[in-house]
Amino acid sequence: PFMARIIWYSGFKEVKKKDWEKATDIYEVALKWDPYEGGLYYDLGKIFMERGLYNTALKYFKESEKYFDLRGLPQNLAIVYLAKGETDNAITELKRAISYQLREETMPPLYNELGNTYLKLEKYELAETAFMDALKIDPNFVMAHYGLAGTYLGQNKIEKALVELKKVVELAPDSEEARYARDAVQKIEQTKLEAQPAENDK
Structure with a gap:
């Protein structure tokens, strides 16, 4: 030895x-x-x-x-x-x-990876729980907010997704995730605007 x-x-x-x-x-x-x-x-x-x-x-x-x-x-x-x-x-x-893990502070990236894995499998509720577990430890963990937005979009919870996407932009405005988040917010807002006249015609 x-x-x-x-x-x-x-x-x-x-x-x-x-x-x-x-x-x-x-x-x-x-x-x-x-x-x-x-x-x-x-x-x-x-x-x-x-x-x-x-x-x-x-x-x-x-x-x-x-x-x-x-x-x-x-x-x-x-x-x-x-x-x-x-x-x-x-x-x-x-x-x-x-x-x-010995310390909670090292857990958020692992919860985030777990959430992303569930998200790929379209197991949205399990993904949501994993991302929320990350955010309980670190409320400003950008990737968990980004992942959570994905779970909400997958479940058609548009308003909740908007909150998370805007949080990504607020926390990390120069990140690649923020760029995608801005695009997603813009598309969602545009879709909502386009839907309004149709609703008013009813």
């Missing part, structure tokens, strides 16, 4: 240089010295995830899980599952990642 740790450290130096292939080779040598070191499997998983090799990353993360329960593991598994389009597995891991 001691020799494995020395080799592991030399691999970490290659990771810092982003020389993924060299780091991978070094970590594989370290594993030969200690095949039960979960942290090595975890670090290899992160390297393969960084390289976009998600099936290989998943294999190493799952191997890591046998020996090592690291707080960052569920979040990285969720990223891999999302990249592979395995949304049900991603949802399970995102929930686990939230439960692994």
Whole structure:
């Protein structure tokens, strides 16, 4: 195990240089010295995830899980599952990642990702709950307001969506989300104006 740790450290130096292939080779040598070191499997998983090799990353993360329960593991598994389009597995891991957090302040991005995943599945009520959970912790979390607007639009709750879209513009006026929000607000307001004469003719 001691020799494995020395080799592991030399691999970490290659990771810092982003020389993924060299780091991978070094970590594989370290594993030969200690095949039960979960942290090595975890670090290899992160390297393969960084390289976009998600099936290989998943294999190493799952191997890591046998020996090592690291707080960052569920979040990285969720990223891999999302990249592979395995949304049900991603949802399970995102929930686990939230439960692994020691401080509430680190939870909003995870709730937001959970909300976005539900939103893609058109599970609007579950998405709404996830975004609201993020906003309970950080009321000014722009991405959660943006996601919440999406859930309201999906449910045809136009007035609620407008409130959230305007909040995005207020909180982050120069962001890409604000640009989309402004466009959406403009289209909604235009649609409402066009609908008025038809209503008045009744």
